[in-house]
Amino acid sequence: MTPTEIKAVMAKIGGTANKHLGQHFLIDNKALEIVVESADIKKGDRVLEIGPGLGVLTSALLERGAEVIAIEKDRRFADNLSKIYGLELHIGDASKNDWDSIVGIKPWKFVSNLPYAITSLALRKALYAKNPPTIIVVLVQREVAERVLARDGKMSLLSLMVKLASTDADIIRRVPAGAFYPPPKVESAILKIMPTSHESRVTTWGIEPEEVMKMAKQGFAHPRKLLQRNLGIENGKWQELSKQIGFDVKTRAEDLKVEQWAELAKTNKGSGE
Numbered sequence: 112m113t114p115t116e117i118k119a120v121m122a123k124i125g126g127t128a129n130k131h132l133g134q135h136f137l138i139d140n141k142a143l144e145i146v147v148e149s150a151d152i153k154k155g156d157r158v159l160e161i162g163p164g165l166g167v168l169t170s171a172l173l174e175r176g177a178e179v180i181a182i183e184k185d186r187r188f189a190d191n192l193s194k195i196y197g198l199e200l201h202i203g204d205a206s207k208n209d210w211d212s213i214v215g216i217k218p219w220k221f222v223s224n225l226p227y228a229i230t231s232l233a234l235r236k237a238l239y240a241k242n243p244p245t246i247i248v249v250l251v252q253r254e255v256a257e258r259v260l261a262r263d264g265k266m267s268l269l270s271l272m273v274k275l276a277s278t279d280a281d282i283i284r285r286v287p288a289g290a291f292y293p294p295p296k297v298e299s300a301i302l303k304i305m306p307t308s309h310e311s312r313v314t315t316w317g318i319e320p321e322e323v324m325k326m327a328k329q330g331f332a333h334p335r336k337l338l339q340r341n342l343g344i345e346n347g348k349w350q351e352l353s354k355q356i357g358f359d360v361k362t363r364a365e366d367l368k369v370e371q372w373a374e375l376a377k378t379n380k381g382s383g384e
Contacts, residue, residue: 112138112167114292120165124187134185137167137224137250139290142301147171149283149303150222150248157219159244161205161233162226164188166196172222173198180219182208206232211241224250227295231255231269238276238306239321247304248283256282256300266365268324268331274369275320276312279305316373323376330364330372338364342379352378 112120117136121127137143146168152158154176163169163181165188172179179198182205183189189202201213206229221237221244230251237244259280261270273280283301288294312320330341339349341364353360356374358367367375 112136112165114138117165117292120191124191126187129185134162134164134226135224135291135293135295136165137290138292139286142250142284142286142290143168143171145284146222146224146248146250146301147175149301150220150246152177152220152222157214157217158222159210159214159219159237161223161229163192164224166192168222168224169196169198177220180213182213205229205236210236214240214242214244216242219244221247221249227252227255227297234259234269234304235272238273238304241309243276243306243308245306247302247306249302250286250299251302252295253282253285253298253300256302259302259304263368264366266367266369268327268364271327271369271372272320272324273304275316275323275373277304277306279303316370318373318377318380322380323372326376326379327364327372330367334364336363338362338367 152172152175156177158172158177158179160169160172160179160181163183169179169181169192173196180201181192181198182201182203183192184204186202189200192198193200201208223233225233234247237247255269258267258269259273260282261267281303283303286299286301288296288298290299307315316323326342330338332341339360344352349360352375355378356371358371
């Protein structure tokens with residue numbers, strides 16, 4: 112859609128784009144094509160889309176033969192979408208909806224132009240669903256995409272969360288603000304993630320990633336503090352853990368590798384703490 116077409120539709124359904132809800136509509140056809148191609152959309156694929164808005168991405172997915180399941184918070188857009196497209200539409204807040212009941216047990220893909228405010232939560236709800244998607248391709252804020260890909264020594268809770276539940280994550284393309292209308296104040300990126308099954312995760316890490324994340328939330332609570340202080344582990348035990356797992360006693364949460372987080376969580380769980 113062009114800005115002129117967007118303005119016309121908005122005038123018809125009432126009001127303007129709600130920046131508070133992160134309503135920035137994709138107008139770059141090349142970026143749209145790359146999103147769909149990266150998700151390898153085939154006829155019959157079940158796709159969950161969050162915040163479809165005016166249906167720009169929705170239309171492209173449907174044209175490929177996908178069965179689109181959408182969650183839309185804005186009633187104006189929901190009413191408009193239901194009149195134009197044949198899709199399974201859930202009206203509500205995607206950050207609060209029960210995704211497990213929405214996607215069910217069949218294979219599905221997660222493809223969305225995500226509202227910036229719920230990016231981290233949406234990725235968590237997708238990756239840690241009872242039935243994780245086979246692929247994730249989302250348009251997100253570039254800085255968030257870069258945090259997902261953070262290397263050892265610069266880890267964040269978000270990057271750890273993704274690494275524990277996937278085999279690969281990559282930025283497919285950076286997308287300038289001008290690719291959207293109205294343009295956001297930041298640059299975006301197309302992020303692709305390849306999730307793993309729950310069984311595979313436990314096999315890889317030797318522990319359910321949710322258990323690792325419980326400890327990691329505490330560990331990243333105050334990033335500038337030493338990890339030991341955040342976790343509240345006494346000196347003697349911390350010295351022992353550092354030798355056993357192979358990290359410096361003065362390490363911070365961002366310094367630990369994924370494997371070390373898993374080992375730390377297993378040891379902590381085994382101690383009964």
